Amino acid sequence: MDVLKKIVADRKKMIELEKRKNIIQDLRSFIENKDIDIEKKKKLKLSKSIKKVKEIKNPIITEIKPSSPSKGNIKKINLKDVENIAKEMIDGGCCGISILTEPKYFNGSYYNLIVARKFDIPILMKDFIVDFYQIDIASEIGANAILLMVSVLGEDIGEFLDYAKENDLECLVETHNEEEIDIALDTGAKIIGINNRDLKTLKIDLSTTEKLAPLIPNNKIKVGESGIYNKEDLNYILKFVDSALIGSSIMESENIKEKVNELAKK
Numbered sequence: 001m002d003v004l005k006k007i008v009a010d011r012k013k014m015i016e017l018e019k020r021k022n023i024i025q026d027l028r029s030f031i032e033n034k035d036i037d038i039e040k041k042k043k044l045k046l047s048k049s050i051k052k053v054k055e056i057k058n059p060i061i062t063e064i065k066p067s068s069p070s071k072g073n074i075k076k077i078n079l080k081d082v083e084n085i086a087k088e089m090i091d092g093g094c095c096g097i098s099i100l101t102e103p104k105y106f107n108g109s110y111y112n113l114i115v116a117r118k119f120d121i122p123i124l125m126k127d128f129i130v131d132f133y134q135i136d137i138a139s140e141i142g143a144n145a146i147l148l149m150v151s152v153l154g155e156d157i158g159e160f161l162d163y164a165k166e167n168d169l170e171c172l173v174e175t176h177n178e179e180e181i182d183i184a185l186d187t188g189a190k191i192i193g194i195n196n197r198d199l200k201t202l203k204i205d206l207s208t209t210e211k212l213a214p215l216i217p218n219n220k221i222k223v224g225e226s227g228i229y230n231k232e233d234l235n236y237i238l239k240f241v242d243s244a245l246i247g248s249s250i251m252e253s254e255n256i257k258e259k260v261n262e263l264a265k266k
C-alpha cells in the first residue's frame, strides 16, 4: 500500500473514534478556556490575504509541520512552541499559516490550530479530509480554509466543496496531474494547489508546478506546494503561481522569523 493510501485508511478509522468520543465537545471547552473569539477570526480570508500580500511581498503560506512521512521528526514542539512559531511566522511576513492536524503521520493536532488561532492571520487546516465531520471540526476551531485533495476525494470533491462553503470555509484544492486539474476546474474551485511531491513515492519535482500551472486559468488563485528550500526554489515557483506553501524548510530552520522574512522579501 502506498503512503497516501495508508494515511487515508488510518485517518478514516481515527475519525470514527473522534466521533464516538465526541471530540468537538472537548475542543469547545479548550477554546472557552483560551477566550478566543472564533466568530471574529472566521472572517479572515486566505484568498484575500494572498492577493493583498502579493503586491508587496512574496505571498507564502508557512506550515506548522512537526513530522512527516518523508522526513520523520522535523521539530519536537509543544503548544507553547506552536504559539511562538506562529508568531515568528507572522513577524517574518507570511500571508497565511497552514497547520497540520493529522496526528499519526505528521504529529499534528487540532489543539495546535486553536493556540495559533489567537493571531489575526488566515489559517488553513491541513489534514486528509474524507468525512464532513472534519469540516465541522475545522469550522468549530476557527480555521479559515481547509485542504481538499483530488487524489483522496476524486469526483466527490464537489460535495465537500459545497459543504465547506456552507460552513464559510475556503478550500485549497490540491492536484498532482492533468486529470486532477480537470476535476478541480469542473467543481469551480477558486484556490488550486499543485503539489510538487508525488504522494506515492514522496519524490519532489519542482517542475510539476511549471508543467501544470498553465492548465489553470489565471482567474484562479494558484498555489505551488512542497519542496521549496530556498529563495531560488521560491522564485522559480512564483514565476508560475500566485503563492507558495512551505513547511519542512521553515520548520527545520534555527530562526523561523529570519527564514520566513528572507523568503517573503521580494
Ligand SMILES: O=C(O)c1ccccc1NCC(=O)[C@H](O)[C@H](O)COP(=O)(O)O
Residues within 6 Å of the ligand: 003, 004, 063, 065, 068, 069, 070, 071, 195, 197, 199, 202, 225, 226, 227, 228, 245, 246, 247, 248, 249
Ligand atoms: O510531507 C510529506 O512527507 C507528505 C507525505 C504524504 C502526504 C503528504 C505529505 N505532505 C503534505 C504536504 O503537502 C506538505 O506538508 C506541504 O506541501 C509542505 O511541503 P514541504 O515544504 O515540502 O514540507
